[in-house]
Amino acid sequence: MIIPESEEPIIVQGITGRYGSLHTRLMLQYGTKIAAGVTPGKGGMNVEGVPVYNTVREAVEKSGSRSSVLFVPAPNFLSAAKEAIDSGIKLLVAITEHIPIRDTLTILDIARKKGASVIGPNTPGLIVPSRKLKLGIMPASSFSPGDIAIFSRSGTLMYEVAYQLTSSGFGQSLALGIGGDPINCTTLQECIELVRNDQTTKAVVLVGEIGGDAEERTASYISETRFEKPVVAYIAGRHAPKEKKMGHAGAIIYGSYGTAESKIKALEDAGALVAKTPSEIPSLVSRAIG
């Protein structure tokens, strides 16, 4: 995955919708260069001064963008995402929630074949405060430039953790939400690779939750690949009931699969400091980076 530089042009798909237009304004306010928007049938309009095109191909040709933030409704996701990748988009941030699993798997397959990266779906996106780059819906006020990377399965918990870190004097080098669905097109392991050789990042905060085994896999990955930066983690859902989807489609425990206990143990075994509450995270980060 290639994270855009500051001032790099970005496309918004679904720019004329309620969320698409609101967040286009907020991303522009943050300093991100939203250069073109796409809504089929609305070409020629403009939203917040951003020109709107009928197709991604046209938007790419006119703006030179390689990255797109996608807000289209779930039933249109598959065709919009395919169109983006076919038009040369290399980084697709899929904000849309409630996407069928089959559509996510199809896009993941296409992205692999075409060498594109997809973040999400059901993600708050990513933010790089030092580049004034915000590809997503996170509230800018929680984030500040610094040297801690946050990778999270939850949006609001990512904002809350960033806010607490910022309040304690720890800014962020990068914060990225992988999404609350059962299938994440970008995995936590891939997130680890984003910062392994990054000189700025001093420590990583992983915000996990019940369901699946992404945290367990990441814990083994950290050990096996000898990731050297300190890792602080927090897992939500220690008291969640089984077989209930807790808000996120991916936050569900089946039997002993997906429990918080299993994730906490795996992360601790891999050397991570695991916080019991989000408010403990800043002090653990402080301890981890000495």
Add this chain to the structure above:
Amino acid sequence: MKLFEYQAKALMKEYGIPVPPSLFARNEREALDAASKIGYPVAVKAQVLAGGRGKAGGISIVRDEGELFRETSRILSLTISGERPTGVLVEKAVPHQKEYYISITLDRGERSFAVIASPEGGIDVESLTKKIVRNIQVEGIDRETAREVALFLSESRGEAEKIETIIMKLERMQREKECELAEINPMCMADGEFIALDAKISIDDNALFRHPEFSKLHPEDEFEGEASRQGFAFVRLEGNIAVVGNGAGLVLSTLDLVSDAGGSPACFLDLGGGAQRERVESAIMLVNRLPNAERILVNIFGGITRTTDVAEGILSVSKRVNLKPVYARISGAEEEEARKILEGTDVKLYSTATDAVRAVVSGE
């Protein structure tokens, strides 16, 4: 969305997977009619979505009308994992020699669907000691994979061919109907034929818009139904503290804080991102009506959701109805304005989640 066994079997039958003759019955009278059409002995099986039905006494084999009447009455009066049966399935009893396990389910780690099969049927998938797992490409399963799995279950060429056909049909159903889980457990062999004795299917909720045939298949809990119509993520729980917040992860972590402090949540309610005043009002009204909720905890981290909208929503409800005690942690952008809005009301305000949780649990 989970299907009841009788619905799952109807779907499997539609795809050509052999199932025993059976009829759904809502009461003793319908069960007697069903059994007279099918012929004794029959199995009477509680129709519930929860697991652990067999252990809870929800399945019985009966030989005559007297037994059928008694067992149907008994089964219909059971509560299985908190759930009352919606009816019974009256099914031809199938004497058989051997049981197998076959399912197609999402493999989240490998990010694909997978077929799982075992020659040890009738037990939970987690307890299987001898099993084969093969991932399926997004276009669908290929014959070679289905054959390999079938041969793991039977070395007899004739039998393996029949199992392979069932796997192909099950996978086609899973793919076309967008099942998160399609499970036959057990599948049995009787007189050389393979039959699905029990069936579990769960449809991807997010794909339901493409499958109107599944809409309104079964009634929901009153509160869960209303929450889903209003677009809230809502889970009903058994305690006395209603937990409301913005964002699934935040609400989940608030449940942990409440439980750690010795409290017990009455529900999980996620307002969703960017909730405006009306949504906050509906959410507060909904949890205020929950009979088991005695107090309401609101945990809002403002960002895209405006803290002032939340405050105004709570204020407006408190003027209109008899509101249960509200403990609110409101922080983030514009929190000072939000606090001012709630000044002079009975709503107790806190700036950290820990403080709000401590107060709501002690009820002080």
